[in-house]
Amino acid sequence: MSELQNTSPRRSALLVAGVHRSGTSAITGVSELLGATIPNDLMMGTEHNEKGYFESWSVVAFHDALLWAQGSAWEDLAPLRPMDGEQVSRAGAELSGILEREYGGASLVAIKEPRMCRFLPVTREALRISGRNVHVVIPLRHPMEVVGSLKSRDGLTDAHAILLWLQHILPAERHTRDLPRCTFRYDDLLRDWRPVIARISGETGLEWPKSPESAAAEIDGFLNADLRHFAHGDDEFPDDLGALGRLAAEVWRAMLTLVDAPLQPGALAALDAAGQKLAFATDLFGPFARQARERDNWRRERIESEERRAREAEDRSRERGAEINRLGSELRDREATVKRLRKRTLKSRLGAPMREYRRLIKRLRG
Numbered sequence: 134m135s136e137l138q139n140t141s142p143r144r145s146a147l148l149v150a151g152v153h154r155s156g157t158s159a160i161t162g163v164s165e166l167l168g169a170t171i172p173n174d175l176m177m178g179t180e181h182n183e184k185g186y187f188e189s190w191s192v193v194a195f196h197d198a199l200l201w202a203q204g205s206a207w208e209d210l211a212p213l214r215p216m217d218g219e220q221v222s223r224a225g226a227e228l229s230g231i232l233e234r235e236y237g238g239a240s241l242v243a244i245k246e247p248r249m250c251r252f253l254p255v256t257r258e259a260l261r262i263s264g265r266n267v268h269v270v271i272p273l274r275h276p277m278e279v280v281g282s283l284k285s286r287d288g289l290t291d292a293h294a295i296l297l298w299l300q301h302i303l304p305a306e307r308h309t310r311d312l313p314r315c316t317f318r319y320d321d322l323l324r325d326w327r328p329v330i331a332r333i334s335g336e337t338g339l340e341w342p343k344s345p346e347s348a349a350a351e352i353d354g355f356l357n358a359d360l361r362h363f364a365h366g367d368d369e370f371p372d373d374l375g376a377l378g379r380l381a382a383e384v385w386r387a388m389l390t391l392v393d394a395p396l397q398p399g400a401l402a403a404l405d406a407a408g409q410k411l412a413f414a415t416d417l418f419g420p421f422a423r424q425a426r427e428r429d430n431w432r433r434e435r436i437e438s439e440e441r442r443a444r445e446a447e448d449r450s451r452e453r454g455a456e457i458n459r460l461g462s463e464l465r466d467r468e469a470t471v472k473r474l475r476k477r478t479l480k481s482r483l484g485a486p487m488r489e490y491r492r493l494i495k496r497l498r499g
Contacts, residue, residue, distance in 0.1 A: 144240060145265055150269055159323070167352075168348075195228055212412070216252075269315070273317065273392065276381045303411060317332060330345050
């Protein structure tokens with residue numbers, strides 16, 4: 134058992150170590166309804182997750198900075214360089230400060246941010262510094278459902294999304310293996326959350342601040358089938374994914390085994406072997422993936438530059454059109470003025486002789 138458990142039970146952290154789009158928001162939302170504290174600097178919901186992400190903007194920015202320091206981003210497929218002990222200590226101290234600002238002295242905090250899966254040694258160091266007991270949950274959603282969700286939200290290909298799933302789920306499992314944790318299926322949470330919540334308490338030793346019975350109505354209102362937009366059977370993996378699909382299927386089956394047998398040796402060995410395969414593949418194709426991303430970024434910047442220039446040209450065209458309209462209006466006004474002046478001039482020219490003529494007639498008559 135890790136040294137992280139040798140702290141006061143009054144300060145605990147529920148670590149939601151899950152992949153993007155895998156039910157992490159759902160379990161974090163339920164934990165809040167059961168009394169866990171969520172971040173102050175909260176990321177609000179969007180059309181892709183209307184009930185909220187339950188993530189801290191500050192924690193997201195922290196993980197993004199760790200990725201950017203390696204020339205990477207959350208969707209990058211290139212491998213990350215391992216952080217040494219000094220780097221982990223320094224980053225952990227920084228994250229500990231962020232977490233204290235986000236959660237204060239709350240007795241139970243819920244920490245959810247999918248990028249965290251790739252930096253769990255840093256997270257663990259931060260929680261060690263903060264003196265919190267750690268309880269881990271890993272929600273599982275079929276990889277192809279995650280793929281469908283990432284395709285819908287981010288426009289990723291099947292292969293890209295599956296690789297991201299592997300890059301997150303494998304370290305999430307490996308770096309929490311020695312901690313009190315509960316692995317459960319997202320489907321089970323939606324179907325009947327009560328047994329899942331009971332399992333989390335039983336397998337991690339977590340005590341919820343609120344009883345499930347007192348929060349039942351709110352949780353029932355929060356969880357519903359509308360949260361699930363993609364559905365796949367356990368053995369459904371597209372043939373066109375080839376070896377990548379077979380590797381994802383192996384990992385998926387091993388993770389499902391951990392749901393009922395948390396430390397089943399065969400499943401852990403399969404996950405370790407899959408991790409080695411993924412490491413070899415990403416080391417081999419990582420440079421290509423990074424160069425491809427750089428090329429895509431360059432193209433995106435070119436497109437954005439051309440779009441910006443087009444908008445500027447359109448703005449200039451509108452400004453010139455407005456100026457042409459103004460000058461046209463001014464020209465019409467001046468033409469009207471000239472016309473009036475000409476009429477007055479004509480009257481003036483004819484008026485004097487006519488007045489003289491009338492005076493002459495008057496004298497002749499008199």
